[in-house]
Amino acid sequence: xxxxxxxxxxxxxxxxxxxxxxxxxxxxxxxxxxxxxxxxxxxxxxxxxxxxxxxxxxxxxxxxxxxxxxxxxxxxxxxxxxxxxxxxxxxxxxxxxxxxxxxxxxxxxxxxxxxxxxxxxxxxxxxxxxxxxxxxxxxxxxxxxxxxxxxxxxxxxxxxxxxxxxxxxxxxxxxxxxxxxxxxxxxxxxxxxxxxxxxxxxxxxxxxxxxxxxxxxxxxxxxxxxxxxxxxxxxxxxxxxxxxxxxxxxxxxxxxxxxxxxxxxxxxxxxxxxxxxxxxxxxxxxxxxxxxxxxxxxxxxxxxxxxxxxxxxxxxxxxxxxxxxxxxxxxxxxxxxxxxxxxxxxxxxxxxxxxxxxxxxxxxxxxxxxxxxxxxxxxxxxxxxxxxxxxxxxxxxxxxxxxxxxxxxxxxxxxxxxxxxxxxxxxxxxxxxxxxxxxxxxxxxxxxxxxxxxxxxxxxxxxxxxxxxxxxxxx
Numbered sequence: 353x354x355x356x357x358x359x360x361x362x363x364x365x366x367x368x369x370x371x372x373x374x375x376x377x378x379x380x381x382x383x384x385x386x387x388x389x390x391x392x393x394x395x396x397x398x399x400x401x402x403x404x405x406x407x408x409x410x411x412x413x414x415x416x417x418x419x420x421x422x423x424x425x426x427x428x429x430x431x432x433x434x435x436x437x438x439x440x441x442x443x444x445x446x447x448x449x450x451x452x453x454x455x456x457x458x459x460x461x462x463x464x465x466x467x468x469x470x471x472x473x474x475x476x477x478x479x480x481x482x483x484x485x486x487x488x489x490x491x492x493x494x495x496x497x498x499x500x501x502x503x504x505x506x507x508x509x510x511x512x513x514x515x516x517x518x519x520x521x522x523x524x525x526x527x528x529x530x531x532x533x534x535x536x537x538x539x540x541x542x543x544x545x546x547x548x549x550x551x552x553x554x555x556x557x558x559x560x561x562x563x564x565x566x567x568x569x570x571x572x573x574x575x576x577x578x579x580x581x582x583x584x585x586x587x588x589x590x591x592x593x594x595x596x597x598x599x600x601x602x603x604x605x606x607x608x609x610x611x612x613x614x615x616x617x618x619x620x621x622x623x624x625x626x627x628x629x630x631x632x633x634x635x636x637x638x639x640x641x642x643x644x645x646x647x648x649x650x651x652x653x654x655x656x657x658x659x660x661x662x663x664x665x666x667x668x669x670x671x672x673x674x675x676x677x678x679x680x681x682x683x684x685x686x687x688x689x690x691x692x693x694x695x696x697x698x699x700x701x702x703x704x705x706x707x708x709x710x711x712x713x714x715x716x717x718x719x720x721x722x723x724x725x726x727x728x729x730x731x732x733x734x735x736x737x738x739x740x741x742x743x744x745x746x747x748x749x750x751x752x753x754x755x756x757x758x759x760x761x762x763x764x765x766x767x768x769x770x771x772x773x774x775x776x777x778x779x780x781x782x783x784x785x786x787x788x789x790x791x792x793x794x795x796x797x798x799x800x801x802x803x804x805x806x807x808x809x810x811x812x813x814x815x816x817x818x819x820x821x822x823x824x825x826x827x
Contacts, residue, residue: 358397362388364420365398372416372428379437387438405438414622415734430736523567523602525549531601534562534608545569545577545676550611553596559611560596565604574605580675581607586649591642593662593673612671614664617722621658625729627668629761630797632726634668635661636767637790639719642672644783647712652679654710656718657698658725679710696738697731698722701746701774712783713776719786720771720779727764728756732772746774763793 366388373379391401399420403413412431419428524547527536531551538550540561551562565577584595584607594610617635621627639661646653653660653675660674677693694703700717702710725731732750735741750772754765767789773779780786 368420372432561609564606589645591638614662616659617661618658631668638670640786653715696741704742727753
């Protein structure tokens with residue numbers, strides 16, 4: 353059965369690659385078959401292979417996989433715009449791949465951002481976004497009345513960690529080196545700005561994580577990197593990743609964080625989209641408590657998204673991480689007023705327009721987008737370009753979760769909808785209010801008898817909001 357699913361997924365991805373690359377003439381059929389053969393040798397799906405080899409960005413690869421599985425519809429041209437064909441292997445002897453014709457994909461509906469999430473500073477931030485309507489106006493507001501097919505639970509195993517070329521690390525420390533009493537045990541990941549290792553603290557006898565700033569970006573990122581360490585040093589909460597220490601190694605600053613056995617919530621969503629309400633509420637409660645502690649310390653996260661929530665418990669317990677774009681209320685904005693920084697798919701409207709009075713409610717919007725994605729497997733807005741996605745956060749209205757999932761509890765859908773309000777004043781005033789609302793919903797879920805009475809008295813047009821949840825739990 354698993355082999356049949358793998359074959360079907362491979363076939364769907366090859367059809368998509370044929371339609372998006374072979375048909376326009378960007379790739380020939382023999383090269384496509386060579387890609388297929390190489391993917392089989394590596395026990396990967398074709399799109400996973402292309403992402404690993406750098407032919408496609410990670411965000412574009414995930415979006416294309418969702419399109420191939422029928423979870424999403426979007427134009428292919430923007431997603432393949434940055435495609436760089438990998439070198440074919442044994443393509444000369446390959447037979448021409450026969451792919452049946454597939455109908456054209458309609459214009460985008462909604463879903464996760466097709467661009468690669470531009471984490472950090474937004475590409476093209478210096479370009480004008482065009483006129484933005486005042487918050488609260490409805491003439492330009494668009495709600496797309498669409499109920500796309502729901503994602504089934506993924507049967508794929510854990511996501512494979514992409515191969516890292518040691519030659520591309522430049523003068524970054526190598527595995528086995530010691531940095532101020534921390535032995536580097538494993539290279540975990542690299543990004544444009546940092547290199548991350550798993551390390552062992554020889555003094556405290558525990559595992560840790562070390563993030564080191566790359567020398568190529570040292571001059572422009574140094575202050576922001578130190579700012580992250582300074583902010584984390586002010587925060588101490590069970591739902592915020594713990595800072596162990598920070599320092600410098602050969603002139604490059606580093607941050608040492610606690611090692612927890614966790615995965616990013618983004619990886620969990622990829623493997624198990626459309627989670628149940630109880631899981632979503634626990635994520636919301638943990639995140640809101642951690643961000644409440646940050647807000648009390650005068651810290652605004654500014655980049656809340658699934659990748660920055662570490663899931664360390666299968667029931668939904670998370671820790672907030674990724675304070676690289678965070679700002680402090682008692683310090684000047686390091687980027688300067690008017691600079692747009694963030695991840696477009698999760699940016700609050702006030703971050704998009706670079707408003708001067710950004711506060712903790714911008715993080716509430718990011719949490720709303722995150723909960724929406726956990727519930728539906730998709731972010732509220734997908735547009736063909738980064739700038740259009742950012743405009744959508746300001747102008748367009750998301751389709752309510754309960755319209756995408758007919759079995760979804762209306763009260764929880766209303767909570768997510770409130771977090772996604774365009775005007776900050778229309779969201780919650782404080783994180784304590786968010787936590788209280790989440791706790792009340794959790795209490796209802798834990799007490800099916802009380803909830804059954806409530807539904808009998810206050811039924812929603814004969815369709816109780818939590819019917820399917822309790823049928824699943826108690827039948």
